[in-house]
Amino acid sequence: MVFVELKGVVTRILGRDSFTCTLHDGTRATEFTSRQFVQPGESVRVACNSEERAGKAVLVAERVEKIPDMYAEVESRLCESAQLREIVPFDAAVEALMPDFKTVAGKLQAAQQLGRYITVKFHGDADGVCSALILRKFLRANYMQQNSAIYAVGDAIRDMERMTQHFRPLLVLLDFGSGQDSAEGVRLAKAAGIEILSIDHHPPGAAPGPVKGVNPWNVPGIEDGSKYPAGFLCSALASLLGTDSGGLEKIACAGDKSSIIPVSKQDRERALALDFVASYSGFGNGIDFYAEVLANTELFDSILLQANSKLEEADLLIRGAIKSRRAGKAEVYWLNLDSIAEKKEFPNRGKITSRAFELVNNPEKPIAVIGYSKRTLVFRFNDAAVSAGIRADAIIRAMKGNFSDFVDNGGGHARAAALRIAEGFESAAIEEIIKIIAQL
Secondary structure: OEEEEEEEEEEEEEEOOOEEEEEEOOOOEEEEEEOOOOOOOOEEEEEEEEEEEOOEEEEEEEEEEEOOOOHHHHHHHHHHOOOOOOOOOOOHHHHHOHHHHHHHHHHHHHHHHOOOOEEEEEEOOHHHHHHHHHHOOOOOOEEEEEOOOOOOHHHHHHHHHHHOOOOOOEEEEEOOOOOHHHHHHHHHHHHOOOEEEEEOOOOOOOOOOOOEEEOHHHOOOOOOHHHOOHHHHHHHHHHHOOOOOOOHHHHHHHHOOOOOOOOOHHHHHHHHHHHHHHHHOOOOOOOHHHHHHHHOHHHHHHHHHHHHHHHHHHHHHHHHHOEEEEEOOEEEEEEEHHHOOOOOOOOOHHHHHHHHHHHHOOOOOOEEEEEEEOOEEEEEEOHHHHHOOOOHHHHHHHHHHHOOOOEEEEEEOOOEEEEEEOOOOHHHHHHHHHHHHHHO
16 A cells, blocks of 8 residues: 655546545646545645555545645646647737737646636627637637627626636636726626636727736737737637637638738638628527538528628618718718618628628728617728728727717727717717817
């Protein structure tokens, strides 16, 4: 009989009267049996005897003692020893983000090895869906769709109800959650003991929010972090972990109209199909069906046909509803989305605004498109507008200052954003925005 002493974090426990426990010390996972129940996540010191049972050496606990929490120590060891691939950075911004990529990769690997309860929430569009599909290749987690681009207090409370009874819950936010409008919800969830990571390309606002992770806007001096979609960022993370993203980053770029990498007609069609399905999917929808859409040719073709048919119908209505005016360097277009959009139907208000933008866009001239509905304004600006200093995120900041009595919240990036305002002030808000654009 051999005496063995173990010390670490309990990651798993099985059984009823006699328990089989797994303990990790940051170097290796070790299994032992015990008649004393311990909770997953507890830090313990275990005195064991090594016995032979059914021809196998088994560690049998003689004494299990709870000790001060050593999770951080164990996680640190795992992160330091993480087996990450060396990759060639796409550009200087991605190279500057490498420390953040490596931190997130190490944390996700450690979370899996230590049996943490992981939830991944992805924004309900092609970029968010592709981000989740990439993480799904290497991360076991509970995947849930989030239709709002803001992680609100209500979201935090729902997550607290679902997650806080589990061992060291970890929440990963994809394509949303890093902006100031999400800060209150993030702080509330963190106060309840939920650790949060975000992989996002939306501006964090005047000051970085309380969420950690990967965001190109955190690179000093970057001019447009928004052009790196979350799906593109997730593909770099996957490469570090030795996982092929399977071209999903191209679909993400197609969906977000990002030109950082070439996309094909097939990529754009796949992005459209994912957007179509996402618009009908409710809060909390999982990720598996989206994988089925891309894998099942007959299903994909049927969805794409319906999506294109819906867009053709919308095009006719957009052409009849859109108005325009010159404002300084830019041509500003606006349209009433409520006259076109149907509740819970494709295309939604954001997609209608994007479609209007595609119909009127002239790459050689600054173009700004504003879709409005009850209490909401949606912005789509082209590269020429952004180059001329006409940015959707900057206009939202100006509106929060100049129109503060009527603005609820808003967020987004240079080319695409949304603003919530008090009901009845939509027309006045558009006039104010046109004045702001004319002065830029």
